[in-house]
Amino acid sequence: MESPHKGKTGLTRIWNAFGYSMAGLRAAYKHEDAFRQEILLAAVLIPLALWLPATHIGRALMIASVLLVLMVELLNSAIEATVDRISLEKHDLAKRAKDIGSSAVLVSLINVLVTWGLVLSA
DSSP: OOOGGGGOOHHHHHHHHHHHHHHHHHHHHHHOHHHHHHHHHHHHHHHHHHHSSOOHHHHHHHHHHHHHHHHHHHHHHHHHHHHHHHOOSOOHHHHHHHHHHHHHHHHHHHHHHHHHHHHHHO
16 A cells, blocks of 8 residues: 555655655754764864865765765664664564664764775875
């Protein structure tokens, strides 16, 4: 069965999607400590990427790596919320899902270190 909310098309769909996205960002900022910390990190690193000596491509890679952390954290938070919605019981699969999501965030943070290191050492 398809969602009854899928019927919107055109500009209405785009406007609604934008509103849902903004609500998601607000919810993540309000409820997720890690997301707030990563927003702070982005607020420091993105201007720093624009200030440091690097090519335009290097700057783009540095900024993209930081934004990737935020995207992965949003997905990880969604996984955690979904798992918690299903059940707060301890379960091996719930733990696995949360651990894998957390690992994705770690990999994205390592990506920032590698990307910034390579760009700045060039």
